[in-house]
Amino acid sequence: MTALSTPAAPTPLGHYRQGMRVAGLVYMSGQLPIVPGMQPDNQAASFEQQAELVLRNFLAVVAAAGACREDVVKVTAYVVGSMNWPTFNRVFAEAFGEHRPARSVVPVPELHHGYLIEIDGVALEPAAA
Numbered sequence: 273m274t275a276l277s278t279p280a281a282p283t284p285l286g287h288y289r290q291g292m293r294v295a296g297l298v299y300m301s302g303q304l305p306i307v308p309g310m311q312p313d314n315q316a317a318s319f320e321q322q323a324e325l326v327l328r329n330f331l332a333v334v335a336a337a338g339a340c341r342e343d344v345v346k347v348t349a350y351v352v353g354s355m356n357w358p359t360f361n362r363v364f365a366e367a368f369g370e371h372r373p374a375r376s377v378v379p380v381p382e383l384h385h386g387y388l389i390e391i392d393g394v395a396l397e398p399a400a401a
Contacts, residue, residue: 278336281329282306285384291333293397298337302350302392303329304385319356319388323363330391331367339395341367346374347393354379356388 276291281303284290291300305322308329317325331341351360357377364375373393383390 276333276336278332280308280332280336282308282310291337293337296397296399297345298334298339298343298395298397300330300333300391300393300395302390303333304383304387304390305329308332319353320359320363322388323356323360324367326389326391327363327367330393334393334395337395338398340398341369342371343395343398344368344371344373345394345396346376347391348376348378350378350380350383350390352380352383352388360389 274293275289276293276298278290281290284301285304288301290303291298293299303326305317305325306329307325330347334341334344347364349360349364351357357379360377
């Protein structure tokens, strides 16, 4: 196993790594919509802004593994409020373009620090793709 770390994504807020590389796969930990290098305090941002930021953070960890969005196999999104689902779907489609990884969207009542979205996922290592 190899730990992944990048300053292009937020520093973990707990006892975990941004991602782990193992057996040809890259596992990205749950990413929150935190501006890298900042404290977790952008709760006032709209859902759309949070969704765009969380996807940038997620894809930054993917890039730290030397992979790209087309290497992403599975994404799980935890979204506060089912009314945010259409906005998430649009922002997700913009971030991934023609690539359509397997995906689950889980409506939740709340997330840590008052955020409205968290994303985790799995990608192939470039050499394994």
